[in-house]
Amino acid sequence: KAGVTQTPRYLIKTRGQQVTLSCSPISGHRSVSWYQQTPGQGLQFLFEYFSETQRNKGNFPGRFSGRQFSNSRSEMNVSTLELGDSALYLCASLSTGKNSDTQYFGPGTRLTVL
């Protein structure tokens, strides 16, 4: 099975712009979660989508939003970018069945805000 894929891998934006990141989960996985990784704050949970519905949400401002499509692919959007949004954004898909308690991570999208 192919792993979790994220596009693009690298992105450079300027303050005030908006950005959309994409994540394709492992085939058959219906839950997708997003995490932000920064040197200062570490790994923080953003939100989780399951069957096109947001199931859980972390403590991030409303500028961070997401959605999930019927094929389980997910997008994350950040509006009005700030310098502090520079981070590695990781997507993870939650396995089903026997291992329905394990998240498998993609390679991440490195966002740099100038």
Add this chain to the structure above:
Amino acid sequence: AQSVTQLGSHVSVSEGALVLLRCNYSSSVPPYLFWYVQYPNQGLQLLLKYTTGATLVKGINGFEAEFKKSETSFHLTKPSAHMSDAAEYFCAVSDAGNMLTFGGGTRLMVKP
């Protein structure tokens, strides 16, 4: 609320020496516990997990961890370090597999 503390942001060992990375957690419900490894410019790779059952868990690359409820710990060990083990290691807790709460990470350095 759940939390994870990893003691030591940097750990250095010699090749062939024991690796011990410490993780303590706080959880109000029976926890699911995970160790992930991250190599430079990559995502997180699952090393091992504890959900229920046997408290000594074996993972990939010779790593293992023991769940000790009385100590609220889930330390990661490997008997003999290899140069390829140099990476950053993250302990995480959740109550059902989703919504992982991570520790701050421990960077493992392996000296030849």
